[in-house]
Amino acid sequence: MRGNPCARSPYTRASHEDVSLPMAAYLIRRLWQMVPTLIGVVLLVFFLFKYFGGDPAEILGGLNATPEQIAAIRQTLGLDQSVWVQLGIYLKSIVTFDWGKSWATNEAVSNLFATRLPATLTVMIPILLLDVLLALPIAMWVAYRRGSLADRTIMVITTVALSISFLVYIIVGQYLFGFLLGWFPVQGWSDSVWTNLGTYVPLPVLLAVMVGLAPQTRLYRTFFLDELGHDYVRTARAKGLTENTVLFKHVLRNAMIPILTNVGLALPGIFVGSFLIEVFFSIPGLGREVLLAVNRSDYPVIQAVTVYLAVITMLINLIVDLCFKLVDPRVVLK
Numbered sequence: 001m002r003g004n005p006c007a008r009s010p011y012t013r014a015s016h017e018d019v020s021l022p023m024a025a026y027l028i029r030r031l032w033q034m035v036p037t038l039i040g041v042v043l044l045v046f047f048l049f050k051y052f053g054g055d056p057a058e059i060l061g062g063l064n065a066t067p068e069q070i071a072a073i074r075q076t077l078g079l080d081q082s083v084w085v086q087l088g089i090y091l092k093s094i095v096t097f098d099w100g101k102s103w104a105t106n107e108a109v110s111n112l113f114a115t116r117l118p119a120t121l122t123v124m125i126p127i128l129l130l131d132v133l134l135a136l137p138i139a140m141w142v143a144y145r146r147g148s149l150a151d152r153t154i155m156v157i158t159t160v161a162l163s164i165s166f167l168v169y170i171i172v173g174q175y176l177f178g179f180l181l182g183w184f185p186v187q188g189w190s191d192s193v194w195t196n197l198g199t200y201v202p203l204p205v206l207l208a209v210m211v212g213l214a215p216q217t218r219l220y221r222t223f224f225l226d227e228l229g230h231d232y233v234r235t236a237r238a239k240g241l242t243e244n245t246v247l248f249k250h251v252l253r254n255a256m257i258p259i260l261t262n263v264g265l266a267l268p269g270i271f272v273g274s275f276l277i278e279v280f281f282s283i284p285g286l287g288r289e290v291l292l293a294v295n296r297s298d299y300p301v302i303q304a305v306t307v308y309l310a311v312i313t314m315l316i317n318l319i320v321d322l323c324f325k326l327v328d329p330r331v332v333l334k
Helices: 023-052 056-061 067-077 083-095 109-144 149-162 166-180 193-200 202-228 231-238 243-280 286-296 299-327
Strands: none
Touching (some): 023 083, 023 299, 109 149, 109 193, 109 243, 166 202, 202 243, 243 286
16 A cells, blocks of 8 residues: 655655744744643742642741731731722732842842753753754664664663662762862852863763653664654665665755654653752752742742743743744744
């Protein structure tokens, strides 16, 4: 039985009706679609903290606070107002990016983000880039040699790597590379980006990449195997194209769609995963501050992180959709 010759073939030309709408119109439409989602997240966060998070006045006042002190704290925070007035104050803080001050440190939440986020990005960006850049060629290589000794060996190694907890990687990595071999410092941070990249970042990035490389390689291998089984690959080979042309020009381009989707979904997870790295390596990043805020019931910090993480996730999804068009012009953005 012959398959559909137009299905996912790189040789198929898009029809006139398949030409995408202008990019500006697509962006405007997607941004408008994000508004109700963001409103839903904001309302959910507000009411969850309002009715299930405990009384902020009692948390700030402590166990020994008198009723008069608690009442004064409520008045200062505006908690003696109606729910709708409190919601208005909350929405104003989001629009103006003024989340007030941290209850634990009395530092402005906006300043906390501005000073802690660079450290988090210094760790996150190398992890993301190395994960993708290393997993792609390994996955393509083992997929091309499916069933070979190399393929089976890589699959066994990745299976074993997946079964080991990240905490084990951190403990063993710190002892081996930090204490035993002395290659990297276990803890520390400086004000210089280049010093951090050359001295303090390599060890946590190395361990994080070792953890993330196994699942990414297995997943990308599945994507490449799926593409290698399509008719257009056999057609390209029958036309006399070299294997490098088939793999890098056609198979890789078609496989990049699900790979980009996976990268977009993994980005928030990498951001959250950096929290654990920052704690173990004493990196003064945003993740460490969030964990401290959770332990201290520091609501302004937790609320700000929750809303910003939702916004970042939506923007990442938008950027990934735009990348689809750059990778494969046949993709129609709707």
